[in-house]
Amino acid sequence: xxxxxxxxWLEGSKAEVAxxxxxxxxxxxxxxxxxxxxxxxxxxxxxxxLGTRFTRPKMRALCKTLDAIDEAGAAAGEPELAVLVVRExxxxxxxxxxxxxxxxxxxxxxxxxxxxxRALVDRVQAETFAYWRDR
Numbered sequence: 076x077x078x079x080x081x082x083x084w085l086e087g088s089k090a091e092v093a094x095x096x097x098x099x100x101x102x103x104x105x106x107x108x109x110x111x112x113x114x115x116x117x118x119x120x121x122x123x124x125l126g127t128r129f130t131r132p133k134m135r136a137l138c139k140t141l142d143a144i145d146e147a148g149a150a151a152g153e154p155e156l157a158v159l160v161v162r163e164x165x166x167x168x169x170x171x172x173x174x175x176x177x178x179x180x181x182x183x184x185x186x187x188x189x190x191x192x193r194a195l196v197d198r199v200q201a202e203t204f205a206y207w208r209d210r
Contacts, residue, residue, distance in 0.1 A: 095125040096136045103144045106156040110207035115200060117163045138171045145177065154203045155181075158196060167196055 095101065105124055109116045118137065119129035127133060141157035148156060157177055161168055165188070172178060173187035183195050 092125070092127045092133070093136065095127070096122070096133060097140055098125075099140055099143050099147075101125070102137070102140050103156065106144065106159055107207055107210075109159050110156065110203050111210070113204045113208070115159045115161045115166065118160055118169065119163065121160055134169070135171075138169070138175070141172075142175060149180075154206045155199050156203065158199045158203060161196075167192055 102121070102125070105121060106116070116124075118134050122129050122133055122137060125137075137160075138157075141160060145155055145157045148154070155177060157172055158168055160172075167188065168177070170187055173183075173192070178184075178187070178195065181195065181199060183191075185191050
């Protein structure tokens with residue numbers, strides 16, 4: 076199938092999805108809007124806002140974008156935004172947030188589930204909500 080066929084459309088669609096997931100300004104704007112609303116967002120909901128459904132490879136690609144957003148934000152003196160992206164199952168960020176340096180920068184070296192993890196996420200999310208509330 077050439078010249079506008081299904082294979083070409085699917086390939087273009089994959090490229091568009093990859094570009095949307097890697098679009099740092101767009102993803103950042105979605106996270107800032109969530110922070111201003113005082114809401115966390117699930118990985119699947121954020122991917123849906125980017126025009127795609129949840130898959131693990133897409134989630135991993137999104138995590139790279141979240142890392143870039145938080146690195147730039149930290150350099151600008153802004154609080155975490157990646158902490159707002161959570162699993163639907165328990166409302167906590169995924170393992171990558173915990174072992175990828177985010178939690179370590181915040182002084183957390185424990186488990187990424189349980190009461191201590193919940194307390195850290197609640198505190199960091201509250202700081203993020205407060206920072207963005209009036210901006």
